[in-house]
Amino acid sequence: xxxxxxxxxxxxxxxxxxxxxxxxxxxxxxxxxxxxxxxxxxxxxxxxxxxxxxxxxxxxxxxxxxxxxxxxxxxxxxxxxxxxxxxxxxxxxxxxxxxxxxxxxxxxxxxxxxxxxxxxxxxxxxxxxxxxxxxxxxxxxxxxxxxxxxxxxxxxxxxxxxxxxxxxxxxxxxxxxxxxxxxxxxxxxxxxxxxxxxxxxxxxxxxxxxxxxxxxxxxxxxxxxxxxxxxxxxxxxxxxxxxxxxxxxxxxxxxxxxxxxxxxxxxxxxxxxxxxxxxxxxxxxxxxxxxxxxxxxxxxxxxxxxxxxxxxxxxxxxxxxxxxxxxxxxxxxxxxxxxxxxxxxxxxxxxxxxxxxxxxxxxxxxxxxxxxxxxxxxxxxxxxxxxxxxxxxxxxxxxxxxxxxxxxxxxxxxxxxxxxxxxxxxxxxxxxxxxxxxxxxxxxxxxxxxxxxxx
Amino acid sequence: xxxxxxxxxxxxxxxxxxxxxxxxxxxxxxxxxxxxxxxxxxxxxxxxxxxxxxxxxxxxxxxxxxxxxxxxxxxxxxxxxxxxxxxxxxxxxxxxxxxxxxxxxxxxxxxxxxxxxxxxxxxxxxxxxxxxxxxxxxxxxxxxxxxxxxxxxxxxxxxxxxxxxxxxxxxxxxxxxxxxxxxxxxxxxxxxxxxxxxxxxxxxxxxxxxxxxxxxxxxxxxxxxxxxxxxxxxxxxxxxxxxxxxxxxxxxxxxxxxxxxxxxxxxxxxxxxxxxxxxxxxxxxxxxxxxxxxxxxxxxxxxxxxxxxxxxxxxxxxxxxxxxxxxxxxxxxxxxxxxxxxxxxxxxxxxxxxxxxxxxxxxxxxxxxxxxxxxxxxxxxxxxxxxxxxxxxxxxxxxxxxxxxxxxxxxxxxxxxxxxxxxxxxxxxxxxxx
Ligand code: FES
Ligand code: FES
Ligand SMILES: [Fe+2]
Numbered sequence: 064x065x066x067x068x069x070x071x072x073x074x075x076x077x078x079x080x081x082x083x084x085x086x087x088x089x090x091x092x093x094x095x096x097x098x099x100x101x102x103x104x105x106x107x108x109x110x111x112x113x114x115x116x117x118x119x120x121x122x123x124x125x126x127x128x129x130x131x132x133x134x135x136x137x138x139x140x141x142x143x144x145x146x147x148x149x150x151x152x153x154x155x156x157x158x159x160x161x162x163x164x165x166x167x168x169x170x171x172x173x174x175x176x177x178x179x180x181x182x183x184x185x186x187x188x189x190x191x192x193x194x195x196x197x198x199x200x201x202x203x204x205x206x207x208x209x210x211x212x213x214x215x216x217x218x219x220x221x222x223x224x225x226x227x228x229x230x231x232x233x234x235x236x237x238x239x240x241x242x243x244x245x246x247x248x249x250x251x252x253x254x255x256x257x258x259x260x261x262x263x264x265x266x267x268x269x270x271x272x273x274x275x276x277x278x279x280x281x282x283x284x285x286x287x288x289x290x291x292x293x294x295x296x297x298x299x300x301x302x303x304x305x306x307x308x309x310x311x312x313x314x315x316x317x318x319x320x321x322x323x324x325x326x327x328x329x330x331x332x333x334x335x336x337x338x339x340x341x342x343x344x345x346x347x348x349x350x351x352x353x354x355x356x357x358x359x360x361x362x363x364x365x366x367x368x369x370x371x372x373x374x375x376x377x378x379x380x381x382x383x384x385x386x387x388x389x390x391x392x393x394x395x396x397x398x399x400x401x402x403x404x405x406x407x408x409x410x411x412x413x414x415x416x417x418x419x420x421x422x423x424x425x426x427x428x429x430x431x432x433x434x435x436x437x438x439x440x441x442x443x444x445x446x447x448x449x450x451x452x453x454x455x456x457x458x459x460x461x462x463x464x465x466x467x468x469x470x471x472x473x474x475x476x477x478x479x480x481x482x483x484x485x486x487x488x489x490x491x492x493x494x495x496x497x498x499x500x501x502x503x504x505x506x507x508x509x510x511x512x513x514x515x516x517x518x
Numbered sequence: 519x520x521x522x523x524x525x526x527x528x529x530x531x532x533x534x535x536x537x538x539x540x541x542x543x544x545x546x547x548x549x550x551x552x553x554x555x556x557x558x559x560x561x562x563x564x565x566x567x568x569x570x571x572x573x574x575x576x577x578x579x580x581x582x583x584x585x586x587x588x589x590x591x592x593x594x595x596x597x598x599x600x601x602x603x604x605x606x607x608x609x610x611x612x613x614x615x616x617x618x619x620x621x622x623x624x625x626x627x628x629x630x631x632x633x634x635x636x637x638x639x640x641x642x643x644x645x646x647x648x649x650x651x652x653x654x655x656x657x658x659x660x661x662x663x664x665x666x667x668x669x670x671x672x673x674x675x676x677x678x679x680x681x682x683x684x685x686x687x688x689x690x691x692x693x694x695x696x697x698x699x700x701x702x703x704x705x706x707x708x709x710x711x712x713x714x715x716x717x718x719x720x721x722x723x724x725x726x727x728x729x730x731x732x733x734x735x736x737x738x739x740x741x742x743x744x745x746x747x748x749x750x751x752x753x754x755x756x757x758x759x760x761x762x763x764x765x766x767x768x769x770x771x772x773x774x775x776x777x778x779x780x781x782x783x784x785x786x787x788x789x790x791x792x793x794x795x796x797x798x799x800x801x802x803x804x805x806x807x808x809x810x811x812x813x814x815x816x817x818x819x820x821x822x823x824x825x826x827x828x829x830x831x832x833x834x835x836x837x838x839x840x841x842x843x844x845x846x847x848x849x850x851x852x853x854x855x856x857x858x859x860x861x862x863x864x865x866x867x868x869x870x871x872x873x874x875x876x877x878x879x880x881x882x883x884x885x886x887x888x889x890x891x892x893x894x895x896x897x898x899x900x901x902x903x904x905x906x907x908x909x910x911x912x913x914x915x916x917x918x919x920x921x922x923x924x925x926x927x928x929x930x931x932x933x934x935x936x937x938x939x940x941x942x943x944x945x946x947x948x949x950x951x952x
Contacts, residue, residue: 219832219835221837310789311789311837313819314837314838337817337819337839339826339827342830467642467647468658474638474640492639493639496637
């Protein structure tokens with residue numbers, strides 16, 4: 064009789080499959096992250112001052128303003144988020160006017176960052192920005208703000224990015240981010256503009272679409288009249304248009320930014336082509352009172368958080384300063400509120416360490432040796448030598464432990480240690496997983512330190 | 519059965535393999551006289567001797583569905599399955615493959631592992647603690663005073679296994695049928711895109727139906743009774759199993775909708791390179807199979823009232839939720855629905871001539887979060903209800919088979935798959951008895 068057992072499901076070494084933001088590693092690491100990496104983490108909103116270092120005129124009445132923080136720190140944010148900026152429109156001695164602008168640069172190049180502003184001649188702020196903000200201008204900023212951003216890690220990085228007019232700004236940030244990072248991705252951009260010359264970032268978009276085969280860009284000319292040499296799509300967003308650029312839209316995450324009317328219309332169409340509501344993310348840059356109030360709330364929450372963090376940071380900087388070269392102090396971010404699982408576990412163990420041998424007055428002490436094993440269920444303290452296997456002395460002292468093979472094969476003696484170290488020579492009676500969760504086989508283990516054992 | 523001049527040790531002492539000649543002749547005759555296109559005579563559903571022969575002729579000879587890899591995700595994880603008297607344990611190895619061992623201790627025959635599933639290092643029999651490695655080798659047996667005890671003679675018996683597209687199949691025959699690997703070549707391309715290796719068990723249901731295993735299978739192979747499945751009717755086209763000429767007038771509208779849905783599904787499948795054609799070899803080969811990708815009603819994504827997805831995380835590297843259902847029927851004991859958002863596996867485990875365990879397992883992407891990406895009650899609702907309804911149908915038939923008035927009835931055109939199943943069964947049993 065020939066028995067064949069096939070092993071077909073051997074896991075292959077995997078290439079990078081998921082799309083991972085660089086800071087995700089920092090988010091999930093147990094130990095304190097390196098400071099530079101920490102600074103890149105999109106931890107929390109801050110209030111800071113930034114200096115304009117460059118302005119770049121863009122197509123479509125847009126202008127990009129490049130800034131750097133006065134404190135020299137990089138700006139940590141997630142692609143798609145915005146800043147709330149105070150503009151001293153009425154002079155330095157009057158109250159500034161606050162406005163929110165999406166960040167158009169990518170968090171992967173964090174030492175400078177940009178906003179891109181469309182000039183609206185009827186407006187109060189945007190013409191002022193276009194005319195007055197220039198290299199050297201210093202502004203008060205709050206950020207990053209906003210829940211409209213790419214996820215930190217994504218197993219299925221398939222996106223449909225919809226932009227109308229100046230709505231391209233946060234979409235541009237997302238696109239630049241994805242382009243800058245390795246990993247699988249499948250991105251379709253559909254960008255609506257008013258006239259052929261009015262598509263902001265057109266050259267860069269063309270470049271990215273050309274060199275990055277993960278990214279496709281489509282343009283459509285709103286509902287305006289058409290010049291002869293226009294080769295792209297025409298007309299407002301339709302279900303047909305969505306089907307055409309992304310027939311698999313219903314399996315994508317959709318990020319859309321533009322004026323209110325456009326977004327409401329898009330929401331209807333997306334539903335029609337089968338995109339689940341929970342897969343649609345939208346950023347309104349104009350909106351009804353309700354939308355605007357929501358943004359206000361977001362900003363005031365960000366303000367509160369920023370204050371809290373600033374206080375914490377100030378405290379920390381004091382003792383941090385003692386150990387760090389002076390110029391690094393600026394980089395010290397506030398404590399994060401993101402507790403990784405590992406950290407929580409480590410804490411739990413630490414707790415157990417300190418309060419495990421609580422009230423040991425009713426423990427019976429037996430044996431002689433240099434180490435003490437406290438069996439908390441049996442209320443026995445066993446003194447043992449580091450060369451002795453634990454099982455025998457423990458059983459003789461009255462600890463109830465089942466055992467059979469005495470060779471680390473059968474697993475019947477398996478118990479849990481709460482603290483302390485053992486050296487174990489097992490033969491398959493225990494799984495790596497179980498060892499990681501604190502179990503060990505006393506029949507084939509010797510103690511390496513004092514121990515507290517759950518038996 | 520081929521008689522070898524030198525019978526292997528394993529067949530010694532099996533009284534059940536020798537049904538008295540008279541009774542065997544009678545049973546042979548029942549098989550020979552089976553009227554094509556009609557249900558089987560009552561004893562096939564009620565007689566313990568025939569059940570015993572089914573176990574030998576079908577369940578100890580063919581490739582059987584046992585579990586999916588999602589049920590034993592990590593090294594050391596195991597499940598135990600039982601086909602009539604056979605108990606197997608299926609264990610995930612350290613290298614990622616699976617081992618299939620007979621769950622019968624080589625000391626005095628106790629079940630080695632008694633839980634339906636779990637995780638273990640070595641395998642320790644609960645009776646006298648004989649300890650086997652995950653490969654089945656006996657590595658420890660306390661033997662005070664024994665001098666001539668050779669552990670190497672008492673390893674757990676092994677069975678054959680195959681893992682295809684994340685589904686685990688077993689065969690306890692010495693020489694398993696060879697066409698299963700060919701059949702795998704047919705179904706793997708359909709199933710692999712759903713990537714079962716990256717799924718998890720969202721829910722598993724075990725129901726014991728008071729019915730012969732063949733009645734359970736027959737019931738699954740037709741949708742003539744689907745009026746009795748109001749929940750399922752929302753997403754499954756009730757025209758299933760019908761062909762152009764035989765659509766009743768009250769279903770014409772549904773038929774048209776079904777056609778349209780079929781066209782758009784085919785277009786999607788072509789776009790993503792997913793196979794969808796029907797392959798049907800239910801009784802023309804030993805590893806009988808039917809597989810196809812078919813549209814679902816409504817939004818066409820899942821088994822929900824409106825056809826909308828039930829889990830928000832797409833499986834594998836699928837790009838689209840609207841992929842209908844890729845359904846597979848395998849003889850003798852399984853069927854499957856592979857959707858964009860989840861997979862349901864159905865395994866049939868005979869207990870005795872009038873009881874059968876039906877195990878239904880719902881799998882979702884392993885990063886889907888319960889309560890966030892899927893609601894467990896909604897995910898399982900349609901098939902939980904459908905299973906209860908089917909259980910009732912099967913039990914009605916079992917009662918019928920036991921009554922003196924029962925005689926075989928005709929399978930209708932839409933029940934051609936039932937006929938194919940029975941025809942497959944009769945062929946295999948006749949080969950077995952030959
Ligand atoms: S007694 Fe068998 S592993 Fe310890
Ligand atoms: S029957 Fe298994 S050890 Fe005795
Ligand atoms: Fe049914």
